[in-house]
Amino acid sequence: QVQLVESGGGVVQPGRSLRLSCVASGFTFNTYPMHWVRQAPGKGLEWVAVMSADGRDKFYADPVKGRFTISRDNSKNTLYLQMNSLRLEDTAVYFCARDAPYHDYWGQGTLVTVSS
Amino acid sequence: DIVVTQSPDSLAVSLGERATVNCKSSQSVLYSSDNKNYLAWFQQKPGQPPRLLIYWASTRASGVPDRFSGSGSGTDFTLTISSLQAEDVAVYYCQQYYSTPRAFGQGTKVEIK
Numbered sequence: 001q002v003q004l005v006e007s008g009g010g011v012v013q014p015g016r017s018l019r020l021s022c023v024a025s026g027f028t029f030n031t032y033p034m035h036w037v038r039q040a041p042g043k044g045l046e047w048v049a050v051m052s053a054d055g056r057d058k059f060y061a062d063p064v065k066g067r068f069t070i071s072r073d074n075s076k077n078t079l080y081l082q083m084n085s086l087r088l089e090d091t092a093v094y095f096c097a098r099d100a101p102y103h104d105y106w107g108q109g110t111l112v113t114v115s116s
Numbered sequence: 117d118i119v120v121t122q123s124p125d126s127l128a129v130s131l132g133e134r135a136t137v138n139c140k141s142s143q144s145v146l147y148s149s150d151n152k153n154y155l156a157w158f159q160q161k162p163g164q165p166p167r168l169l170i171y172w173a174s175t176r177a178s179g180v181p182d183r184f185s186g187s188g189s190g191t192d193f194t195l196t197i198s199s200l201q202a203e204d205v206a207v208y209y210c211q212q213y214y215s216t217p218r219a220f221g222q223g224t225k226v227e228i229k
Binding site for chain 1: 156
């Protein structure tokens with residue numbers, strides 16, 4: 001069965017960095033584009049970034065452009081999100097999601113709290 | 117960028133009654149080459165990730181009860197719960213996957229009256 005498991009969240013000060021991971025299993029990872037979606041506490045869903053199956057193409061939402069970097073290691077079935085220059089407004093649960101091209105599978109999410 | 121707007125923000129419906137959620141995109145999400153609407157609906161309960169309900173605007177995902185249905189084309193879409201059950205209390209989101217950024221609607225909270 002398809003599984004997506006995120007990790008790497010935690011409490012971090014503004015301006016610092018954090019790297020999230022999403023380990024995939026149960027499907028051929030290197031044939032699917034993958035996304036990050038976040039949800040601030042008590043708020044709606046916000047799309048963050050996408051990476052193509054082969055890792056060549058990536059796109060970002062404007063609020064994270066220039067600060068976040070999406071990447072993947074297809075040999076490890078893992079998607080990453082490197083988050084630099086974190087801001088208070090980046091506090092959220094971060095989900096990874098498969099692209100089919102709709103989001104058919106989601107991870108449980110990992111909480112990132114940016115606080116001084 | 118496509119903007120997606122849902123209405124209402126919340127609604128309360130009696131058990132067994134119909135619930136209707138609307139979703140409007142600022143541009144058409146109907147792709148002419150395959151005649152498909154690139155619009156999905158998700159259900160999210162507290163503390164859980166979103167669950168895919170509907171894709172291609174009207175196709176139910178695996179395991180989704182048939183009381184859930186999606187309709188619409190182009191820029192205007194509807195999610196209908198034909199007979200609301202207690203377990204349907206949740207926030208519902210639509211999302212366009214026609215282009216990036218992949219915008220979500222703001223969500224509609226469905227409660228029991």
